[in-house]
């Protein structure tokens with residue numbers, strides 16, 4: 190899988206610009222605030238139908254009413270031309286000039302794995318960071334998962350509104366639906382973690398020279414049972430048990446929106462004990478496991494988007510990452526061109542204030 194061109198029109202700090210990419214390694218360089226991450230976000234839009242920071246409305250160039258991003262890419266032996274149009278707060282998605290009715294129809298066509306400095310907080314950050322991580326890892330592999338998440342969040346929002354009012358008539362209906370859809374989410378998350386944990390552990394063993402055993406666990410707010418139906422039943426039971434407390438506090442206490450993932454190194458919680466370097470290793474291991482899973486399930490290598498992470502890694506982890514990305518299309522952003530690490534790469538795109546200068 191590889192991308193060819195990215196056109197940005199009134200997107201973030203870009204007015205009208207085209208970036209062209211090689212199938213191998215590409216470097217986007219420029220000073221701080223010039224638009225490097227914005228360009229990666231433009232590409233990322235085609236993997237999930239949304240960006241990785243803020244809403245679509247914020248993605249539209251300040252003061253503009255409409256904007257557009259175009260991505261031409263090669264995937265599954267076919268060429269695609271994707272287009273996302275922003276109109277006010279609305280967004281329309283086109284693939285080969287046909288408008289898609291649902292974002293989930295886009296999923297799986299263009300697949301990428303993103304590394305950002307923010308994710309370096311994965312281990313010690315808030316649970317929300319880990320939920321976002323696991324969801325965005327699952328979505329490219331299971332388009333229906335995105336629909337389930339959206340539906341779950343919609344019902345959750347409606348339930349929150351209801352809890353803030355006086356009339357609880359619809360509460361059992363919402364709880365029933367949350368248990369039904371939520372149990373699907375729980376089962377997909379569990380099976381994803383099952384799929385990824387041994388792969389990631391093997392990599393961690395490798396980069397630590399055989400010293401570090403990584404364990405990844407799913408700390409689900411409702412423990413998954415053997416079957417999805419059983420999980421839905423215990424979910425509903427838990428919701429009923431918590432009903433009074435939820436009404437009193439006006440908060441939805443139970444469900445996958447409260448899930449977490451745990452990491453242990455040699456049996457100790459990484460959250461409390463892992464060093465900075467170990468935390469970075471865990472993220473690298475997870476990403477590398479994710480890449481492998483995608484390759485296994487789709488038969489193609491995803492495009493790797495590395496935002497400013499090279500400078501965050503020490504030499505050893507950099508070499509490791511370099512080995513993992515060889516043979517794939519990679520797009521790396523960085524600030525310092527003097528950095529000897531990147532001189533060897535051929536396609537260098539220099540960005541200044543939202544314009545391509547080289």
Ligand SMILES: Nc1ncnc2c1ncn2[C@@H]1O[C@H](COP(=O)(O)OP(=O)(O)O)[C@@H](O)[C@H]1O
Pocket residue numbers: 200201202203219220221222223224225226227228247248249250251
């Ligand atoms: N919707 C927008 N309209 C115009 N400019 C924007 C918008 N969103 C972000 N920017 C600008 O983009 C710049 C940040 O770009 P970014 O890609 O994060 O920089 P970097 O090159 O450091 O990765 C900032 O100057 C910010 O003000």
Ligand SMILES: [Mg+2]
Pocket residue numbers: 225226227496497
């Ligand atoms: Mg940046």
